[in-house]
Amino acid sequence: MRKLIMWNVITIDGYFEGEKSWDLGFHGQVYGKELEEFSLVQLNSADCLVFGATTYKGMADYWTNANEDEGEVAKHMNKIQKLVCSRTLQTANWNNSVIVKDAVSEIQKKKQEGNGDMFVFGSGNLSDSLLKANLFDEIRLCVAPVFLGKGKLLFQTGIPEKNLNLIETRALTTGGVILRYGCQN
Template sequence: MRKLIMWNVVTLDGYFEGEKNWDLSFHGLVWGKELEEFSVAQLKSADMLVFGATTYKGMAEYWTKAEGEEEEISKFMNEIQKVVCSSTLKTADWNNTILLKDAVVDIPKLKQQGNGDMFVFGSGNLSESLMKAELFDEFRLCIAPVFLGNGKLLFNQGIPHKKIRLLETHPLATGGVILRYAPEGESRQ
């Protein structure tokens, strides 16, 4: 069975994006060799990436044109199976992408069909829906050492109270910290 994992970089005060779409400037505070190696290892453990419509469009735009130092990651991002969850998109043209209209109904079916990890990157609205449906098997966050003060919160009001347990902490030389959590009662690591 596949494991559904959230991956996000968030500020200490809980923002995963600044005031404007794709305002991710705080990512530079934690990016370095350690986070790059961690990110590549995560990608290699994945057999599927899951996006909401906005993140999907941005990622497709970026990774279909990326070159140079990002060539290894770009190749992987373009070849891996991808899912875009949207009730409004009509097509999904990025290589190896399927379109799901109802993530809460369809993601559990996809989890049953494989053994690799499924990662949700960004995708705040989708993540909120998946959290409310209790579909995540793990939460991975990299905490950026900054108070942003405004922007888009990753965890909004209305997320159900659920105890989680710490699986791992990994401090970075940049001052960031990678945290891995699982819902209480989940046994897979």
């Protein structure tokens, strides 16, 4: 059975995006060789990425135009299967993309198929729905050493109380910390 894993970079005060859409400047605080290697390990364990419509559009724009510096990560991002969870999106043209109208029921089914992990990158609203449906097996966060003070919080109100098990902490030389938590389903 596949695992569904959330992956996000957040600030110490819990923001995963600034005030404007795709305001991710704080990612530069933590990105470096270690995080690139961690990204490759994650992508190598995955056989499916899951996005909400807004994140999908931004990721597709970025990765289909990635320069040579993005190397292996770009190669993986462009070839892996992608599920786009959207009730309104009509087309998804990035390689190996499929639109899913009912995220919760489709993700429940997809978890039963395949062997590789399924990752949700970004996608705050989708992550909120999947958290409330108790579908995540693991939550992985990279905490950037910055207070943003405003923007879009990753975790919204109304998420039911849930105990998590610490799997790993990894300090990065950039000052960031990767946290891995297992979800008790």
